[in-house]
Amino acid sequence: MISRKPIFPGVIELNFQAGEVLGCNLYLIYDQDEWVLIDVGYEETVDDYIQIIRDLDFPLSRCQTLIATHADVDHIQGLAKAKQAFKTTVTAHPNAVEPLQSGDTLKTLALIEAQDLRLEMPPVQVDHLVNDGDVIRVGKLEVEVWHTPGHTDSQLAFRLGDVLFSGDNVYRDGCIGAIDAHHGSDIKAFLRSLRRIRDSDVRWLAPSHGPIFAKDDVMLDKVIERVEGYLHMADFGTLAEDWPLMDQWDAEVAQGILPDGFQLPG
Template identity: 75%
Template sequence: MLTRKPIYPGVIELNFQAGEVLGCNVYLVYDQDEWLLIDIGYEETVEDFVEIIRLIDFPLSRCKTVVATHADVDHIQGLAKIKQILKTTATGHPNAVQPLRTGDTLVTLAEIKAQNLHLTMPPVEIEHEVNDGDILRVGKLELEVWHTPGHTNSQLAFRHGDLLLSGDNIYRDGCIGAIAAHHGSDIKAFIQSLERIRDSDVKWLAPSHGPIFAKDNDFLNRTIDRVRGYLQMADFGTLAESWPLMDQWDDEVAKGILPEGLAGS
């Protein structure tokens, strides 16, 4: 058996526990022998994570559920497999139910033809739907469910005391979860979710990728300001609400304006 290495009372991150990064962050939340998982990652690493759980002496039969933070393949490709091994249920936001039930490779980002990315997405049933304000109970421990859309429309975060299991909302380097229209991204909603995290009194953020870090409002404000700028950038296509350059172009065309020093004919 291995000595447990919790990152916070009642919370173990399985990559940190293993001493090596196997995939996305997988959080085991527990009280005594009862426990649940938040995310599981790719199918190929499921058995590695199960072995870690065995080695830190959690009875496999005591897994209450496996929670999907959202419906992206790098978080939940192994969900059907882990459910079968643990004989447990899956939990997620209502917006995650259809793409997971159907194994939708487009919405889950399992297939990106332009990059020759073709991953399997095993269909999986979500037995328990949760939404903002719900409580997940593990023994006497309580996780408050936050619906934090933006990265996807199914993105969830979970509060436990001073810790927020913050999903793909923000990482320690100021990056955020990928913005892509076809898996439910929404820039305005993302800003609101980041503002909610900033305005909360949580002290620590435990993201779905990378290291745990202290919440810092100045840091969050810089990210929020950057993301707000995306609303007026052509880079983000249909997710942007305007492109000010085109208003300038309209005006310059009407007035016949060219850059100084450029000889028009």
């Protein structure tokens, strides 16, 4: 047995516990011998995490469920393997069911041919559905479910006291989870989720990547302002609301306007 290094009472982050980053953040929430795991990461690291959990003296048979924050391959590729190892269930948002159960490589971003990325996405049965306002009980602990879409349509966050396990919503440096049409991103929904986090009274954010950090409303205001701009940028293609430059171009074409100092040939 190794000494447990909880980051909050009843919460161990397995990468921090191991002293090395093996993948996305995995949060083990426990009360006595009962525990759940938020995300499992890639299939190739499942055995490493199982060994850490054994060394921490958590009975594998007392895993109540494996919780998917959302259906992106770097968070859930190892779900089928971990489910079998722990002989437990899988919990996810309804929007994650189809890609998880079918092993959809496109929506999970396991297949990105333009970048020569081709990962296996083992299908896994989802046993429990959770949505906004539901409560997951771990012993005497109550974990409140938040549906925070934007990064994906299935993105969940989880509140435990003054801590929010915030998924891929926002990171300590002000970055946010990737916006990609293929896996269900929605900029307007993302803004609603970010505002909800900002306006909440949680004290700590525990994201799915990178270090935990104190909620900083000033930083979140800057993030929200930046993301609001994405609604009006060609950079985000079909996910943007509009592209104001095209309205300007329509007007300039109609009026024959060219840049100052520019002359037509001849």
